[in-house]
Amino acid sequence: MIMNSLYYQKKLSRNVGDKFFTSLSVFCALIAILPLIFLVTYILIKGGAQITPELFTLEPNPPGDDLDAGGINPALIGTLVITTIASIISIPVGVGGGIYLAEYSNGGPFSKFIRFGVNVLAGVPSIIAGVFIYALIVSTKILFGSMYSGLAGGMALSILMLPTVIKTTDEGLKLVPNELRYASLGIGASMYTTILKITLPTAFRSIATGVVLGIARAAGETAPLIFTALFSYYYIVGFEDLFYEMGSLAVLIYNFALEPYDAQNKLAWAASFILVISILTVNIFSRILAAFTEKTKRV
Amino acid sequence: MEEKLTLFKNRKRFGIEKNIDLIFKNTTLTLSSLVGIVLFGIILVVFFQSFESFSRYGLKFLVTSEWNPVKDEYGAFTAIYGTLVTSLLSLLITIPLGVGTAIFITEDFVPKFVREIVGSFVELLAAIPSVVLGLWAIFVMEPFFREFFVFLHKFFGWIPLFSSEPAGRNSLLAIIILMVMLLPIVTSIARDSLNQVPKKLRNASYGIGASRWKTIFSVILPAALSGIMAGVLLALGRAMGETMAVTMIIGNSNAFSWSLLSPGYTISSMLANQFGEADGSQVSSLFYAAFVLMILSLVVNIFAQWLVKKFSLKY
Numbered sequence: 001m002i003m004n005s006l007y008y009q010k011k012l013s014r015n016v017g018d019k020f021f022t023s024l025s026v027f028c029a030l031i032a033i034l035p036l037i038f039l040v041t042y043i044l045i046k047g048g049a050q051i052t053p054e055l056f057t058l059e060p061n062p063p064g065d066d067l068d069a070g071g072i073n074p075a076l077i078g079t080l081v082i083t084t085i086a087s088i089i090s091i092p093v094g095v096g097g098g099i100y101l102a103e104y105s106n107g108g109p110f111s112k113f114i115r116f117g118v119n120v121l122a123g124v125p126s127i128i129a130g131v132f133i134y135a136l137i138v139s140t141k142i143l144f145g146s147m148y149s150g151l152a153g154g155m156a157l158s159i160l161m162l163p164t165v166i167k168t169t170d171e172g173l174k175l176v177p178n179e180l181r182y183a184s185l186g187i188g189a190s191m192y193t194t195i196l197k198i199t200l201p202t203a204f205r206s207i208a209t210g211v212v213l214g215i216a217r218a219a220g221e222t223a224p225l226i227f228t229a230l231f232s233y234y235y236i237v238g239f240e241d242l243f244y245e246m247g248s249l250a251v252l253i254y255n256f257a258l259e260p261y262d263a264q265n266k267l268a269w270a271a272s273f274i275l276v277i278s279i280l281t282v283n284i285f286s287r288i289l290a291a292f293t294e295k296t297k298r299v
Numbered sequence: 300m301e302e303k304l305t306l307f308k309n310r311k312r313f314g315i316e317k318n319i320d321l322i323f324k325n326t327t328l329t330l331s332s333l334v335g336i337v338l339f340g341i342i343l344v345v346f347f348q349s350f351e352s353f354s355r356y357g358l359k360f361l362v363t364s365e366w367n368p369v370k371d372e373y374g375a376f377t378a379i380y381g382t383l384v385t386s387l388l389s390l391l392i393t394i395p396l397g398v399g400t401a402i403f404i405t406e407d408f409v410p411k412f413v414r415e416i417v418g419s420f421v422e423l424l425a426a427i428p429s430v431v432l433g434l435w436a437i438f439v440m441e442p443f444f445r446e447f448f449v450f451l452h453k454f455f456g457w458i459p460l461f462s463s464e465p466a467g468r469n470s471l472l473a474i475i476i477l478m479v480m481l482l483p484i485v486t487s488i489a490r491d492s493l494n495q496v497p498k499k500l501r502n503a504s505y506g507i508g509a510s511r512w513k514t515i516f517s518v519i520l521p522a523a524l525s526g527i528m529a530g531v532l533l534a535l536g537r538a539m540g541e542t543m544a545v546t547m548i549i550g551n552s553n554a555f556s557w558s559l560l561s562p563g564y565t566i567s568s569m570l571a572n573q574f575g576e577a578d579g580s581q582v583s584s585l586f587y588a589a590f591v592l593m594i595l596s597l598v599v600n601i602f603a604q605w606l607v608k609k610f611s612l613k614y
Contacts, residue, residue, distance in 0.1 A: 014510045021512040022408055028399025032486060033420040035479045039435050096330030104324055117334045123600035125540020127567045131589045132341045135348050159337060190316055192323035220428025223542035227574045250430050257434045257547060272431045283426045287419060
């Protein structure tokens with residue numbers, strides 16, 4: 001009987017308790033991955049069924065009794081245009097600011113304040129960015145008298161992208177070993193040559209990954225666009241369209257999901273399909289790339 | 300020795316190169332200060348736009364729930380209450396779920412690649428745009444839960460929270476979709492803090508005979524608590540500002556009700572709904588509501604950052 005204490009006893013309270021909590025934790029994990037599986041299946045089935053060549057070329061028809069909903073071409077192009085504008089604004093500002101934080105600042109109060117500000121800005125609700133741009137640009141008609149415009153939408157998105165870009169640049173540059181900097185400065189290179197030729201190229205891959213993920217997140221943002229870029233049913237044909245209302249996939253999904261007509265709802269599912277597939281592809285791809293980089297680094 | 304030092308002192312770069320260096324430094328300095336300018340800009344602009352409404356209604360705005368553009372009466376109590384209730388309740392359910400998932404990912408119940416797959420699934424969930432979650436909530440989740448809500452009302456109707464007939468779109472659905480959105484945030488931050496707990500602590504606990512879950516509850520979770528708390532606060536900030544999915548499913552009604560089964564409102568869904576077609580003093584009142592939302596999320600965020608700094612692990 002004394003020997004028993006050396007064997008695993010199933011009925012001991014600690015073992016029963018352990019089993020219970022282990023299964024509880026497995027249960028939590030199952031619940032956690034369930035939504036993604038459901039969501040992706042539904043989008044693949046419901047959205048995938050709507051994919052036709054016309055979807056990419058036609059304008060959406062205004063909601064009404066006609067059964068044909070048309071395509072999502074303006075929204076697709078609009079999303080590309082608006083995210084491009086946001087990137088053009090936020091990438092130079094973010095990378096530049098990140099360079100200052102990582103390379104020049106020496107932990108003084110200014111850099112502490114900026115790092116704090118970056119974190120706070122990242123926590124500002126996305127709709128507040130829309131409200132801000134509305135007050136600053138839309139209601140004042142400061143952009144050549146245009147009110148709602150693709151340009152204003154891009155600016156609202158750039159506010160959301162800025163903290164992501166600045167943070168990834170800062171952190172990417174911090175990972176570059178100091179020896180590289182010493183070597184470059186030691187052979188007489190100036191500070192800006194060192195940064196542009198040595199540190200930035202070294203950190204390029206991690207910065208690029210972070211920026212691409214930031215762009216992917218911005219592409220799905222809706223709240224900042226609903227009263228800055230608004231929505232449009234018409235093709236984007238020229239440069240001057242930047243100053244008028246512009247559609248986007250995200251706002252199309254929002255508007256058409258709330259329509260009572262089946263045709264419009266289907267269009268919303270199709271737009272979600274395209275949006276989700278592209279965002280997930282970017283995410284998975286960058287994840288694989290990051291894992292690959294890590295492996296090669298260890299060798 | 301003396302001679303050599305002066306030699307170095309006299310060696311200079313060309314003027315142009317020096318200037319470029321200086322210009323580059325100052326450019327990056329300006330760009331980084333833009334973050335501060337934008338942040339202050341947002342706060343100032345929203346505050347000044349809300350000034351008209353603020354001076355007219357004062358703090359009464361926060362406690363009355365009349366929202367009537369015809370009579371020019373505005374109060375945002377329903378929206379503020381809805382924001383707090385939906386975010387807090389969803390967080391309350393998400394915390395155990397998220398921490399449980401994080402424990403599953405960091406412990407070795409199953410082989411590593413399974414855990415890695417679960418981990419990346421949860422993180423991919425965070426990448427899904429909230430408007431798509433809203434679409435899914437309208438067409439898939441709502442029909443799925445309809446029967447359950449009827450049941451809930453029938454048997455638990457005596458609780459004020461379930462006292463009304465279930466509406467097609469209601470606060471409880473918003474809470475459920477918020478849970479889906481918060482889960483990845485809580486899980487990934489809890490996982491990071493659990494991973495940071497040194498292995499020594501675990502080994503010491505096993506060494507004196509503690510079982511696995513005794514170790515988790517008494518050693519590992521307390522050690523990771525500050526990180527988890529900060530993650531929870533960040534998730535709370537996200538939940539309060541979350542707009543699209545909530546707007547699409549909460550029903551958007553300004554009539555106040557204790558019941559979660561009736562339509563509700565949050566500040567952000569009120570903004571999303573009314574901003575486009577508002578004019579006159581309604582715009583100012585909406586800015587006031589936006590200001591309240593911003594202050595709420597700023598306070599939560601700053602508190603989270605302070606918590607991280609104050610209690611970050613020092614092993």
